[in-house]
Amino acid sequence: MHEWAIAMSVVSSVEKWALERNAKVKKVLLSIPSLSMLEVEILREAFNVIKKDSKIADAELEVIVRDQNFSCRACGNKFTLKDIRSQLEPILRDFGEENPLHVVPALITTFAKCPKCSSHDFEVDSSIKVEAVEI
Amino acid sequence: MNPILEMAKSRFKAKKVIAVMSAKGGVGKSTIASLIALNLSERQKTALIDLDIYGNSTLKLFGINKLHEVSKEGIEPFLVSNLSIYSIGGLVGDHYVVLPGKDEGNVVESLLGLANVKEDLVVIDTPPGMGEELLTLSRVLDPEIYLVTLPSKLSLKIVKHMLDYLFDLGLKPKMILANMSFLNTTNGRIYPFGELEPVKELGEEFDIRVECLQFDPSIEEFVGRIQDYNGVLKEELARFLICKE
Numbered sequence: 001m002h003e004w005a006i007a008m009s010v011v012s013s014v015e016k017w018a019l020e021r022n023a024k025v026k027k028v029l030l031s032i033p034s035l036s037m038l039e040v041e042i043l044r045e046a047f048n049v050i051k052k053d054s055k056i057a058d059a060e061l062e063v064i065v066r067d068q069n070f071s072c073r074a075c076g077n078k079f080t081l082k083d084i085r086s087q088l089e090p091i092l093r094d095f096g097e098e099n100p101l102h103v104v105p106a107l108i109t110t111f112a113k114c115p116k117c118s119s120h121d122f123e124v125d126s127s128i129k130v131e132a133v134e135i
Numbered sequence: 136m137n138p139i140l141e142m143a144k145s146r147f148k149a150k151k152v153i154a155v156m157s158a159k160g161g162v163g164k165s166t167i168a169s170l171i172a173l174n175l176s177e178r179q180k181t182a183l184i185d186l187d188i189y190g191n192s193t194l195k196l197f198g199i200n201k202l203h204e205v206s207k208e209g210i211e212p213f214l215v216s217n218l219s220i221y222s223i224g225g226l227v228g229d230h231y232v233v234l235p236g237k238d239e240g241n242v243v244e245s246l247l248g249l250a251n252v253k254e255d256l257v258v259i260d261t262p263p264g265m266g267e268e269l270l271t272l273s274r275v276l277d278p279e280i281y282l283v284t285l286p287s288k289l290s291l292k293i294v295k296h297m298l299d300y301l302f303d304l305g306l307k308p309k310m311i312l313a314n315m316s317f318l319n320t321t322n323g324r325i326y327p328f329g330e331l332e333p334v335k336e337l338g339e340e341f342d343i344r345v346e347c348l349q350f351d352p353s354i355e356e357f358v359g360r361i362q363d364y365n366g367v368l369k370e371e372l373a374r375f376l377i378c379k380e
Binding site: 001002004005006008009010012013014016017030046073094095098100103104106107108109110111120121122123126127128129130133 | 136137138139141142145202204205206207208209210223226227228230231232233234235238241242245246248249251
């Protein structure tokens with residue numbers, strides 16, 4: 001549901017960027033982490049509705065869903081979302097659609113551990129970012 | 136480009152934000168932040184944001200055991216009369232929070248960016264100390280700071296470091312609130328941490344107003360229902376913070 005809020009943040013920050021440069025935006029490349037479970041179609045639909053009232057009304061949204069590379073700071077183990085998916089099942093079951101990782105992906109270390117040494121101390125890029133703006 | 140950070144900045148740009156800070160934990164910061172917010176909400180709609188991501192004391196003080204609703208507009212608040220409350224505890228429920236350094240900042244940024252704050256007046260309960268959350272806060276906001284401390288020697292030494300740090304960031308607190316400074320008893324006034332001169336001198340050194348708050352033991356009875364508390368501490372804060380605004 002909060003895909004709309006994310007889309008709003010993308011439109012307003014790209015619009016601000018474009019106004020500062022007097023640029024006409026053709027495409028926005030948005031990168032999201034797969035662990036956020038954000039719905040790309042809802043993001044795109046929201047972006048297309050919200051952009052109509054902005055200065056980037058002609059911009060197209062392209063979304064890249066990043067697969068995460070996790071790196072444990074305790075034992076050095078490298079792992080992927082697939083390796084910890086079973087740990088996340090209870091969260092998805094107990095919290096439902098608006099689970100904490102969907103809303104704030106940076107909370108991943110709270111709910112998951114390194115599959116090798118069980119440390120919560122691992123690194124992963126869980127940010128939502130505009131990678132590029134095409135003008 | 137970080138859209139969530141930009142969203143957070145624009146969301147709070149035109150709002151008055153009061154940040155309640157402390158140099159160390161256990162000084163009553165969350166209680167003071169809650170009472171300030173409750174006082175302000177008696178005059179106008181106010182938001183209270185709990186950024187103390189490990190403590191989450193705010194929800195415990197108010198007796199809130201629910202999860203935030205998340206709508207198209209973002210994270211929706213818990214409503215207590217005229218007060219809208221946001222907390223990371225409302226996302227994780229009764230689960231501990233573990234975050235390596237930079238993720239603390241990301242979580243704070245997300246909460247500030249996605250909280251659907253409509254109120255023009257916002258009180259923020261910040262985590263104790265000078266960690267990543269404080270850096271994030273100063274990236275996003277330009278708050279009016281109330282620094283809570285105990286008038287103990289140890290607390291004041293740490294507060295001095297915090298003041299040096301805040302001044303380096305270009306942030307001068309509006310007030311130092313020396314919590315639990317004295318206790319009124321039938322046998323007269325007791326000063327549990329000794330003389331109040333050191334905290335007053337610290338205020339003079341940094342040219343910051345100091346207010347010494349009394350200790351009200353009855354507040355313990357209101358943990359879980361602080362919205363029902365109308366005791367002397369709330370009255371004192373109302374006098375210091377609202378009447379002189």
